[in-house]
Amino acid sequence: MIVTLTGEDAFGLRMYLRGLVTAFEAAHGDMAIERLDGDASYERVQEALTALPFLSARKMIVLRDGGTNKQFVECAEMLLAEIPEMTDVVLVEPKLDKRSAYYKLLKKITDFREFAKTDEQGLMQWLTASAKERGGNLVVADARFLIERVGPDRQLLASELDKLLLYDEHITRQAIELLTEPSSQSSIFELLEAAFAGHTKRALELYREQRAQKVDPGRLIAMLTWQLWVIALIQTAGDKQLDTIAREAKLSPYTVRKSAMVARELGSKRLRQLVRELAGLDARAKRERIDLDEALQHFLLTLGS
Numbered sequence: 001m002i003v004t005l006t007g008e009d010a011f012g013l014r015m016y017l018r019g020l021v022t023a024f025e026a027a028h029g030d031m032a033i034e035r036l037d038g039d040a041s042y043e044r045v046q047e048a049l050t051a052l053p054f055l056s057a058r059k060m061i062v063l064r065d066g067g068t069n070k071q072f073v074e075c076a077e078m079l080l081a082e083i084p085e086m087t088d089v090v091l092v093e094p095k096l097d098k099r100s101a102y103y104k105l106l107k108k109i110t111d112f113r114e115f116a117k118t119d120e121q122g123l124m125q126w127l128t129a130s131a132k133e134r135g136g137n138l139v140v141a142d143a144r145f146l147i148e149r150v151g152p153d154r155q156l157l158a159s160e161l162d163k164l165l166l167y168d169e170h171i172t173r174q175a176i177e178l179l180t181e182p183s184s185q186s187s188i189f190e191l192l193e194a195a196f197a198g199h200t201k202r203a204l205e206l207y208r209e210q211r212a213q214k215v216d217p218g219r220l221i222a223m224l225t226w227q228l229w230v231i232a233l234i235q236t237a238g239d240k241q242l243d244t245i246a247r248e249a250k251l252s253p254y255t256v257r258k259s260a261m262v263a264r265e266l267g268s269k270r271l272r273q274l275v276r277e278l279a280g281l282d283a284r285a286k287r288e289r290i291d292l293d294e295a296l297q298h299f300l301l302t303l304g305s
Contacts, residue, residue, distance in 0.1 A: 076105060
């Protein structure tokens with residue numbers, strides 16, 4: 001058996017790999033498993049793949065990032081054909097160039113498993129199902145709130161779910177607010193929403209929270225710029241569905257959905273003006289000595305006007 005594991009969903013890939021290794025170890029023991037990285041010499045990789053098992057009926061080779069080994073890639077077709085029947089091989093290739101001959105070879109001759117980034121709907125289903133499997137309860141609306149608060153990274157979401165279930169098996173929005181820290185980008189969404197709505201007190205509170213978390217003003221400018229870019233992308237997308245925009249721009253659907261609320265209210269003329277003002281502020285900060293904290297807060301106060 002030769003399996004290829006690839007894709008952007010690092011958590012899903014890791015969990016699938018763990019399942020394969022755990023099942024094999026239970027049947028044949030830990031000594032029958034060998035782990036190699038792509039920076040190992042070609043000779044070392046070749047020996048591991050082609051040698052017969054020793055002191056066990058089968059063996060498993062887990063080769064990570066073999067695609068970074070130029071000689072291995074060049075000889076992969078020949079070498080993989082020489083693997084003994086009693087050897088299982090797992091090729092872990094998180095990043096593969098789909099245009100390469102190596103990618104096409106693995107797709108053709110191996111059990112190819114691609115772990116695509118999970119969209120918001122999939123993450124919500126996974127969170128609610130995971131909570132239920134462990135005797136807890138998380139409704140879909142609160143699962144969405146958790147994703148929007150901490151971001152779409154499944155490893156982080158899994159850790160937060162562990163913490164929330166230890167606190168109370170019935171996970172509520174209040175518990176999520178109490179026990180989790182909002183991601184920087186999540187806070188920027190909320191900050192902009194508050195500023196555009198004219199809720200200046202809340203906008204300034206969120207700004208100060210970012211600064212208290214040691215996010216420097218230059219990074220805040222970068223995050224605000226990125227957010228305005230997403231809004232511009234939505235405004236210029238015409239009649240395209242939000243899911244289509246997210247897929248084509250390689251953005252998470254919840255990012256696009258959140259930004260769409262502002263994009264609908266903000267005219268293109270006003271957006272261009274804000275981009276110019278923020279770019280001017282960034283340029284001034286790089287050539288003059290200004291109080292960037294004060295300047296950024298003033299910028300935020302003008303958003304609702």
